[in-house]
Amino acid sequence: MTVNPKALHKIGYGLYVVSTSDGERRNGQIANTVFQVTSEPPKIAVSINKENLTHEIIRKSGVFGVSVLAQDTPLSFIGKFGFKSGREEDKFEGVNLQDGKLGVPLVLDHALALLEARVSQAVDVGTHTLFVGEIEDAVDLKEGEPMTYAYYHLVKGGKEPRTAPVYHKDEPVNLPRYQCEVCGYIYDPEKGDPDGGVSPGTSFEELPESWVCPVCGAGKSEFSKV
Secondary structure (H helix, E strand, O other): OOOOHHHHOOOOOEOEEEEEEOOOOEEEEEEOOEEEEEEOOEEEEEEEEOOOHHHHHHHHHOEEEEEEEEOOOOHHHHHHHHOOOOOOOOOOOOOOEEEOOOOOEEEOOOEEEEEEEEEEEEEEOOOEEEEEEEEEEEEEOOOOOEOEHHHHHHOOOOOOOOOOOOOOOOOOOOOOOEEEOOOOOEEOOOOOEHHHOEOOOOOHHHOOOOOEOOOOOOEHHHEEEO
């Protein structure tokens, strides 16, 4: 039996910022694999790539936080936590934070809810570790539609980073679309870039030279036709 990645795309996911701190370092990243595993006591699990700094810090600290992102979260914000490295820059610069009860920096911007958990089990699943944590604090910030992974892909045109659990290479398509060689974002003229003020129907060639990738900030020269 062959594995058709389109079948895997039917599995539902959300979009979250998973954050952590060991008292000396702090970091956060975008994650789509966050789910509740028990109710009594309440536990959640997150899947984190072993290459990521967030993984290293959770291993040391044994704690993590989750910010549930709203549906209207800008791509640029997702790109800040999803396509930048905490080893090279402070992802939290310019971001509204709240220090959690476990010392975790919780992201408030575009968040609907906040969770904090202490790791009770770490399961090695190959490229990733599944951290299971017992929730020690949970805050419902405001009403709103949570960002789903399907919405991120289909409506906002976002892509997954190479280290994501669901990463896959796109099959080339015969359409006048352009893909960012840095993060994989695909500019689709039919959708434009609503967050950046670019109307649907705007061709890539018509984009101003000052336009940058809404996810990672790469310039037009970093795009290639797909």
